Amino acid sequence: MKHTASRLRAVLAAGGIALGLSMVAASPALAAPTTTVTMTATPEVEAGKAVDVSVALAGTVDAYSYAITVTFDPALLDYVDDSASEGPAGGFDSVEEAAGSVTILHSRLGTSPALAGDLAASLQFMSLAAGDATLTTSVTLVDTVGATTVLADAATAPVTIAAVPVETTPPTTPPTTTPPTSGGDTTSTPTAAPASSNNGDGSLAITGFGAGALAVFAIALLGVGFVALRRRSASAR
Template identity: 40%
Template structure:
């Protein structure tokens, strides 16, 4: 008798084995990826300014969460609380660090992982003058918990100027000078009862001066008296000589 054909068990098993091999060779879920991180920050600022720091992850793949660590001189830049922004449909927060802040984004619940360009940002207050380097490192988390860390992938330099001093107030106008006092009014001239000016008293006279009543020179009166006395004496003498007849 001719031999009976063998069952096709081997032919079925062969494809199954091949299928197992194919499944085992399939790649595991890829780690989260990005082609790079770009940083946007003003090149110059002034103390007291509030600036926006922009971050962009390019061409991401399977990003369920990320942490962007921003490092800068804390004496120059300070993070504005609750100013972080990120993709919609997730949770954004900031975590202070010794040299800056970490911007965190995470999807919620069963939200799918992100892909493509992702934008994030945070606001900073300029608190001091100087030159500081702003550096950003990124850590990505995939949907299965796989992480990818790219340290110090972006940096920029900022020059911060001191504030312009406010002009000092001008000195007030000097107080106006007091006007010269008005000249005193002359004292009124005393008058008699009839309204005529009262005569003023004559100044005292020294010996040999003019007499106040007549204005004659006292020496002139003396000479005149002497002349009259001489004439009187002469008349008496003449009378005696003529026997008293004149």
């Protein structure tokens, strides 16, 4: 009985050690890095302005090619041609456009080593109209043996597009007329009299000359009368 109990304890101990070793051996697989995706975009713009978008992949492992797809509302946003950034050196880049989506593709060439670590891509959109737009990205990774990993709807970024403000022209104020004050001076400004003519036949010249001639003529008559009166007086004597 004692030997049996000792053997049982030894079997249990060996089994526990084996289980522990298997868990330790499996732990690296459980701790394998996982690729994460983040996306940022210009949060607020005015219609007609550009929206800058950045997509970051963190923790990639043995990536021989990848595809980053960004979906959007085509009524609010439009991809700007040739705005996508280039991928890492040693690979081939291309961009595929469709209604409401754009895909950035990168593939290694020949003997170029696979990619690992952090990757990034950027692109630009033009805002078309006022509204709330949401950008969504999905990523597909292909390793060196052809295994594919799809990260669907991995990240989103909201964009608020404001309407273009309408400039209004303020109304012009009509000029105000001031009524004439009561008792105001209504005397009109006299106009200058026309200059008198140098002609001696003017009416004023004639009138002045006639008055002087009549006075001289009257004095002459008085003188003649006085002389005649004296002559009569002398004759009477």
